[in-house]
Amino acid sequence: MKIHAARSPRGFTLLELVLAMIISGLLVTSIMNLADATIKTTRLTVDRQNEQITQDAFFTLMRRHFEKLPGNARMELTFNEQGEQYLSDMTFQNVPTSFNWGGTSLSSEAMRITTTPLRDGQLDIVLQYFDEPILDSEESLAERGIEPIASITLLNGVRLCEWRVLSGSGKTYPVDWTDPKVGLYEWDTARLPTQVELNIAFGQNGEVIRRVFWIPKRQNPQQTTTPAK
Numbered sequence: 001m002k003i004h005a006a007r008s009p010r011g012f013t014l015l016e017l018v019l020a021m022i023i024s025g026l027l028v029t030s031i032m033n034l035a036d037a038t039i040k041t042t043r044l045t046v047d048r049q050n051e052q053i054t055q056d057a058f059f060t061l062m063r064r065h066f067e068k069l070p071g072n073a074r075m076e077l078t079f080n081e082q083g084e085q086y087l088s089d090m091t092f093q094n095v096p097t098s099f100n101w102g103g104t105s106l107s108s109e110a111m112r113i114t115t116t117p118l119r120d121g122q123l124d125i126v127l128q129y130f131d132e133p134i135l136d137s138e139e140s141l142a143e144r145g146i147e148p149i150a151s152i153t154l155l156n157g158v159r160l161c162e163w164r165v166l167s168g169s170g171k172t173y174p175v176d177w178t179d180p181k182v183g184l185y186e187w188d189t190a191r192l193p194t195q196v197e198l199n200i201a202f203g204q205n206g207e208v209i210r211r212v213f214w215i216p217k218r219q220n221p222q223q224t225t226t227p228a229k
Contacts, residue, residue, distance in 0.1 A: 051202065051203075054155070055155075055202060058125075058154055058155055059211055061154070062198065062211070062213055063213050066196055066213040066214065066215050067213070067214065067215070067216060069092070069095060069192070069215055069218070070094065070095065070096075070218060071217075071218035071219045072094045073092060073093070073094050073095050073192065074092070074093040074094050074135050075090075075091070075092055075093075075192060075193070076089075076090075076091045076135055077089070077090050077091075077163055077165055078091075079162075079163070082117070084121070085117055085121070085123070086115075086160070086161070086162050087114075087115050087117060087123075088114070088115050088161065088162070088163050089112055089113075089114045089115075090112065090113040090114075090163055091110065091111075091112045091134065091135060092110060092111050092112070093109065093110040093133055093134065093135045095110070095111060096108075096109075097111060097129065099129070099150075101149075101150045106129070106131070106149060106150065107131070108129035108130055108131055108149065108150075109130060109131055109132050109133050109134075110129075110130040110132070110133055110134045110135065111127065111128065111129050111130065112127070112128045112130070112134075112148075113125065113126075113127055113128075113154075114126050114128060115158075115161050118157070120157075121159075122157045122158060122159055122204070123157075123158045123159070123160075123161055124153050124155065124156055124157070124158070125153070125154045125155040125158055125161055126151055126152065126153050126154065127151070127152045127153075127154050128148035128150070128151050129148055129149055129150045129151075130146065130148055130149060131149045132146065134146060155202070157202075157203060157204075158200060158201065158202060159201040159202070159203060159204060159205075159206055160199065160200060160201035160208060161198070161199075161200050162198070162199045162200075163196065163197070163198055164196070164197040164198075164199075165193040165195070165196055165197075166193060166194070166195035166196070166197055166212070192215055192217075193215060194214065194215055194217070195212055195213065195214055195215065196212070196213045196215065197210065197211070197212050197213075198210070198211045198212075198213070
């Protein structure tokens with residue numbers, strides 16, 4: 001009688017183990033690359049959505065602001081061309097505004113939408129509030145020692161921000177050139193413009209977007225209020 005010894009199962013060779021490790025590594029790398037690309041795409045989509053929400057909120061804020069200007073509002077637009085940058089100050093007075101700032105209730109007599117230059121050539125759009133009138137003197141705010149009581153950055157990193165003031169026919173109002181590089185638009189309460197045009201470009205390579213905001217004609221509340229007897 002012959003007795004045959006049981007054969008042990010065949011093991012993996014070193015080459016097979018190396019090939020298995022290489023294939024596993026390739027699979028893990030592919031999965032990681034796919035996951036990383038998905039995360040980047042999702043983050044980019046979220047960033048674009050947030051940028052769009054911010055832009056829409058800015059346009060909505062501007063539209064509501066111009067539409068609600070009272071009949072006795074005073075308005076002034078100054079701009080300064082510094083090389084390739086276009087800096088502007090859009091100032092409003094007789095526009096009562098109340099708000100909370102750091103838990104404190106504040107009220108402003110004037111407000112200003114100003115552009116602040118950045119080192120990379122882009123701009124920030126900043127909303128400033130003042131607790132006293134600022135359009136009643138030819139002296140600058142620095143000369144009068146006036147500073148805003150609150151400042152809010154509405155937009156960061158804007159490539160272009162240019163305002164134009166239009167009449168109802170679409171023509172630009174005349175400019176009082178006080179300096180070869182500085183223009184001044186100013187109206188009395190009876191001649192507020194009917195339209196304000198904004199050309200703005202978001203980001204370094206953003207396309208120029210044009211928006212026109214209407215200023216409805218309203219009576220001066222000081223002229224329609226009957227004094228108490």
